[in-house]
Amino acid sequence: AIQMTQSPSSLSASVGDRVTITCRASQGIRNDLGWYQQKPGKAPKLLIYAASSLQSGVPSRFSGSGSGTDFTLTISSLQPEDFATYYCLQDYNYPQTFGQGTKLEIK
Amino acid sequence: EVQLVESGGGLVQPGGSLRLSCAASGFTFSSYAMSWVRQAPGKGLEWVSAISGSGGSTYYADSVKGRFTISRDNSKNTLYLQMNSLRAEDTAVYYCAKAIFGVVIIGAFDIWGQGTMVTVSS
Numbered sequence: 001a002i003q004m005t006q007s008p009s010s011l012s013a014s015v016g017d018r019v020t021i022t023c024r025a026s027q028g029i030r031n032d033l034g035w036y037q038q039k040p041g042k043a044p045k046l047l048i049y050a051a052s053s054l055q056s057g058v059p060s061r062f063s064g065s066g067s068g069t070d071f072t073l074t075i076s077s078l079q080p081e082d083f084a085t086y087y088c089l090q091d092y093n094y095p096q097t098f099g100q101g102t103k104l105e106i107k
Numbered sequence: 108e109v110q111l112v113e114s115g116g117g118l119v120q121p122g123g124s125l126r127l128s129c130a131a132s133g134f135t136f137s138s139y140a141m142s143w144v145r146q147a148p149g150k151g152l153e154w155v156s157a158i159s160g161s162g163g164s165t166y167y168a169d170s171v172k173g174r175f176t177i178s179r180d181n182s183k184n185t186l187y188l189q190m191n192s193l194r195a196e197d198t199a200v201y202y203c204a205k206a207i208f209g210v211v212i213i214g215a216f217d218i219w220g221q222g223t224m225v226t227v228s229s
Contacts, residue, residue: 001169032213034215034216036152036216038152043202043219043220043221043222044144044152044202044216044219045219046207046215046216046217049207049214049215049217050215055217087151087152089152089154089215089216091213091214091215092213093213094157094166094213095154095166095167095168095169096142096154096157096213097154098151098152098153098154099151100151101151101152
């Protein structure tokens, strides 16, 4: 199975900050990667698919980049509603695998 | 409105069985691969199983292979997860999720259900 290594596991930031989360795959996965946001007690929400495509309805301050093994989720200017846990998920092959998650907290 | 609604969760003893259901609406159910994803209390997300739109192909995580069976009834727009030989480590919220694109057998998940809690305990 492909291992997805996500970093950092937690991050403290302030409203207005630029934040970057990374995900590294144990083998090349083309651009078959998505990013999800999860708030406590809620289902995950798709933010980015195909590494860099913004899901409909997601604010443009979210962006994704990368291909092959290294991927990045960037939030250009943090808003209060962005404090949540973020996960990457590879959809290159089965079994699909998630990163360990990054908890984004208010500084 | 595109929607997924899970049901069937509850408390079950170790070694017991449970069947989860996921009722879909608002899209052509048979055109999309579907998956189950779970989240143990306080832990991260874990992909569990997937099934193609036709139901002809199924996939499982090693942690559930041989114990769980995914299936779908396209005439009822419903996805299922039959869980047998349950263990304490299967305790989690179980989500069903829809692949973003039709036809393809794997993809990102654009629609998620609200989740159903499964607790395995004596």
